[in-house]
Amino acid sequence: MGLDITWAVDWVRRSAQVVSDHRIELITLDREIGDGDHGENMDRGFQAVLPKLDDLHAGSTPGDVLKLVATTLISTVGGAAGPLYGTAYLKAAVAAGDSVSLDAEAIAGILTAARDGIVLRGKAEPGDKTMVDAWTPAVDAATAAAADGADALGALQAAASAAWEGAAATEPLVARKGRASYLGERSAGHRDPGAESSALLLQAAADAAAASAGA
Amino acid sequence: MSVKKIINDPKRVVDESVAGFGAAHADLVRVEMDPIHIVRADAPIAGKVGIVSGGGSGHEPLHAGFVGFGMLDAAVPGAVFTSPTPDPILAATKAVDGGAGVLHIVKNYTGDVLNFETAADLASVEGIDVRSVVTNDDVAVKDSLYTAGRRGVGGTVLVEKIAGAAAERGDSLDEVAEVAERVNANARSMGLALTPCIVPHAGEESFTLAEDEIEIGIGIHGEPGRERIKLEPADGLVDRLLAPILEDLPFESGDRVLLFVNGMGGSPLVELYIAYRRAAEVLGERGIEIARSLVGNYITSLEMQGMSITLLKLDDEMVELWDAPVQTAALRWGR
Numbered sequence: 393m394g395l396d397i398t399w400a401v402d403w404v405r406r407s408a409q410v411v412s413d414h415r416i417e418l419i420t421l422d423r424e425i426g427d428g429d430h431g432e433n434m435d436r437g438f439q440a441v442l443p444k445l446d447d448l449h450a451g452s453t454p455g456d457v458l459k460l461v462a463t464t465l466i467s468t469v470g471g472a473a474g475p476l477y478g479t480a481y482l483k484a485a486v487a488a489g490d491s492v493s494l495d496a497e498a499i500a501g502i503l504t505a506a507r508d509g510i511v512l513r514g515k516a517e518p519g520d521k522t523m524v525d526a527w528t529p530a531v532d533a534a535t536a537a538a539a540d541g542a543d544a545l546g547a548l549q550a551a552a553s554a555a556w557e558g559a560a561a562t563e564p565l566v567a568r569k570g571r572a573s574y575l576g577e578r579s580a581g582h583r584d585p586g587a588e589s590s591a592l593l594l595q596a597a598a599d600a601a602a603a604s605a606g607a
Numbered sequence: 608m609s610v611k612k613i614i615n616d617p618k619r620v621v622d623e624s625v626a627g628f629g630a631a632h633a634d635l636v637r638v639e640m641d642p643i644h645i646v647r648a649d650a651p652i653a654g655k656v657g658i659v660s661g662g663g664s665g666h667e668p669l670h671a672g673f674v675g676f677g678m679l680d681a682a683v684p685g686a687v688f689t690s691p692t693p694d695p696i697l698a699a700t701k702a703v704d705g706g707a708g709v710l711h712i713v714k715n716y717t718g719d720v721l722n723f724e725t726a727a728d729l730a731s732v733e734g735i736d737v738r739s740v741v742t743n744d745d746v747a748v749k750d751s752l753y754t755a756g757r758r759g760v761g762g763t764v765l766v767e768k769i770a771g772a773a774a775e776r777g778d779s780l781d782e783v784a785e786v787a788e789r790v791n792a793n794a795r796s797m798g799l800a801l802t803p804c805i806v807p808h809a810g811e812e813s814f815t816l817a818e819d820e821i822e823i824g825i826g827i828h829g830e831p832g833r834e835r836i837k838l839e840p841a842d843g844l845v846d847r848l849l850a851p852i853l854e855d856l857p858f859e860s861g862d863r864v865l866l867f868v869n870g871m872g873g874s875p876l877v878e879l880y881i882a883y884r885r886a887a888e889v890l891g892e893r894g895i896e897i898a899r900s901l902v903g904n905y906i907t908s909l910e911m912q913g914m915s916i917t918l919l920k921l922d923d924e925m926v927e928l929w930d931a932p933v934q935t936a937a938l939r940w941g942r
Contacts, residue, residue, distance in 0.1 A: 419809050427828040428809045429663075429689045436686075466725070471663075471689045475721035513721060570717050571830055573754040574747075 394493030395544045399604045400457035401445055406596040408438035414592055421585035425572040429471060430585040437469035437477070455488035458502070472570060473586065476510050476523065483509030496538035496547040500531070503551055503594075507531045514569060521567040521579060523586035529554040530594055545605050548598040555594040559587035610810055617807040621664045621684055628671055632936045635675040639702070642695035645671045645682045650703045656774040656783045657681070657703030660712040660767055661696060662719050663688040665806070666827055669764060669906045672937030678771035679712075679935070687806050687909075688828045690718035696726035700735060708736035708780035712767055712787060714759030715743040716828075738780055740787040742766055744794040744917065746855045747824030747833050758826045761869050761917035762794030764905045765929075768938065772931035790925060795852045797824060798915030799844060800871060804829045804908050823847060827871075827908045841878070845885040848916045853893070858918055860894030865901065865929065867917040872907035874914055879903070882914055899929055905937065 411418075411434045418431030441464045448456060458481050466478030487505035491498060507527040516522040533554035534547040542550065560583065567579040570586070614620055625645065629638030636645050644661075651657060660670045661683025670682035680703035685691035700709050709730065713723045720741060727737040744762030748754055770787035778786070800822045803812040806829065813829025816822060821844075824833035839847075858864060868883045870876070883902050890897055898921055906915070919925070932941030 423809065423811070423813055427688045427830050428806050428811075428813055429686065432808050433686065433689055467692050467694045470685045470692045470722065471718035472716075472721055474690075474692055474718070475725055514717070569755055571755065571826075571828070574758065574826060574830060574833075576749070576754075576833065 394495045395454065395499065395601055395604060396493050397452055397454055397457065399600050400454035401448070402600040402603060403597045404438075404441055404445060404457060404461060406600050407593050408442050410592045410596050411435050411438045411589065418585050418589055421583055421588055425567065425575055425579045425582045426585060427571055430473060430589065433469045433471050433473055434589055437465045437474065440464050440468040453488065453490055453492055454494055455485045455490065458485035458488055472514070473589075476514050476586070479509040479513045480506035494544055496542050496544045499544045499547045500534040500538040503527070503531045503534050516569040519565060520569040521562045521565040521572060521584050522569050523584070523590045525562045525565070525584065526555040526558040526587040526590035526594070529558040530590075545598070545601040548594070548601045552591065552595040552598040555591040559583060559591040562587045610805055612805070612807060614807055617810070620807045621686055624664070625671065625684060628936070635934065635936060636671070639698065642692075642698050643684060644695045644699040644702070645674050645684070646699065646702045647674050647676075647680045650680050651705040652680075653705045654707050654777070655705045656707045656778065656780050657700070657705060657709040658712060658767070658771055658774055658783070659683065659696065659699050659703060659709055660763070661685065661691050661699070661723075662714050662716070663690055663828065665804075665909045666906050668904075668937035670767070673764070673767050673771075673935045675933070675935035676942060677775045677931055677933035677935075678767055678938065687808065690716065690722045693722050693725040693729060696723055697729045700726060700730045700737060701733065704735045708738065710770060710774070710780060710783050710787065711737060711739040712763065712770065713739055713741045714763050715741045715756050716758060717755050736780060738784040740766065740770070740784055740791060742791050744791060744796045745826065746795050746851045747797050747826075760798060760827055761796040761867055761906055761915045762791055762919065764869075764901075765794055765865065765867065765917065765919050766790045768933060769925055769928045771933065772928035775931065786924065786928065790919060793856065793920040794917055795855050796915050796917040797848045797852055798826070798832075798871065798913060799823045799848060800825045800832065800908070800911050800913035801838070802873065802912040804872070804911035806909070821913075825908070825913065827906060829908055829911065841881045842885045845882050845916065846889065849886060849889055852916060852918050856918075856920060858893075858895055858920060863896045863898040863921045863926075864890065865899040865919040865921055866890065866897045867901040867919070869906055869915045869917065870904035871911040871913035871915065872904055873910040873912035876903065879914060882916070886916060898926060
């Protein structure tokens with residue numbers, strides 16, 4: 393079963409909820425190796441998206457929802473996370489195109505586009521201790537799952553699971569991009585907050601897909 | 608440490624502070640609240656290059672305090688320690704475009720660079736000629752493939768003053784950008800913190816230090832520095848900041864410099880002048896002439912106790928532009 397507009401809207405609502413629930417945790421992670429604003433900024437951004445969901449017209453597509461998230465995050469989040477997540481959602485929206493229903497292959501495609509957008513803007517590579525370290529394994533897992541015949545739900549669950557492993561794997565890394573890089577060796581031993589928020593958002597996507605499948 | 612702040616709602620800190628700034632300095636600036644930016648009262652000035660800077664709030668008087676005659680045409684404050692989004696940067700850029708183009712002065716932090724880049728792209732689409740100068744004077748950070756590059760700190764204030772004077776005398780966008788780049792290339796800074804700072808919405812210290820510990824090589828966002836040591840007398844602290852600065856450019860005997868001792872927000876002037884005294888002594892011993900000086904809280908980190916030292920190697924044009932009249936909330940002379 394493909395994922396449609398209902399899934400996309402539910403993903404956004406769940407994202408806003410999970411970011412709000414983990415606001416303090418993200419602030420704490422960021423304070424340890426950055427400047428302590430990540431949870432606050434992400435919460436502000438997703439709370440700003442919520443009322444805009446009501447403006448979606450009949451016949452809107454998942455791509456329309458992703459574009460709405462992109463423009464809202466770019467104009468409300470600030471910091472590095474605003475342009476990075478904004479670009480991710482924008483590239484994902486372009487990849488989703490006019491499709492009304494996304495299958496596993498399409499899901500892998502939008503995740504790939506999102507990851508590529510983050511890399512393009514932030515110029516980080518895997519192992520730099522950034523959100524790319526959650527996104528890249530997620531993209532690989534979703535692509536592999538789609539190739540193995542998983543449905544869209546399966547692809548997202550594989551992506552979320554890999555994102556969590558990727559976020560956890562940032563802990564021993566020494567940061568080479570972003571504000572944590574100023575710490576050098578002292579950045580090791582802390583999880584990257586951007587990787588953590590990426591895993592939270594991908595988990596929300598999988599949870600929304602599971603809810604759609606159950607409905 | 609207890610968290611006592613003169614605030615109402617943590618979420619309204621920037622809005623309320625900017626509103627107060629606008630009310631206090633209505634002769635110098637006008638304030639737009641949506642999207643939030645501060646513009647020189649007489650902007651746009653036909654034929655003059657507009658200069659826009661911005662970044663997270665919490666570094667006051669940077670940048671709004673430098674908006675006015677002879678310095679910035681607009682400042683764009685983000686949330687505390689968070690880069691502004693492209694929307695207000697674009698709005699400020701349009702508001703100060705007098706037809707001669709606009710220079711963005713951007714401190715080298717990933718978020719600032721990304722958001723200013725996006726705003727510059729949008730402004731270009733609207734037909735405004737935008738150039739950007741990214742300041743990166745902080746010697747505490749190794750500039751390598753393995754970091755986001757050196758941070759923009761104290762040197763940013765000097766870039767804003769000198770580029771502002773160049774724009775005020777009628778230099779072209781290329782000329783203003785060139786002098787801004789030259790100042791940045793000849794400025795080196797390093798800072799230290801005696802205490803962390805507390806971001807209003809976080810409500811907790813940005814890092815923790817034992818009673819007798821200090822952090823060397825801090826940035827301006829409460830991020831930890833490059834090493835943690837026991838507190839020492841002032842002269843030793845100044846020496847620790849100056850040594851890496853001096854060897855980096857390097858600054859040598861016969862050079863003329865501007866010595867800028869900056870407070871991080873929570874250290875009194877009486878201490879900053881003790882630091883200045885030692886810095887002047889060290890420079891004198893090395894045959895480096897202090898041609899100009901600046902001492903005070905100009906680029907801060909909320910209530911952090913600490914200081915940064917910036918040295919700028921001067922040439923004749925920089926001296927002339929430094930001495931040129933300036934009339935802003937935080938810097939004012941000759942007018």
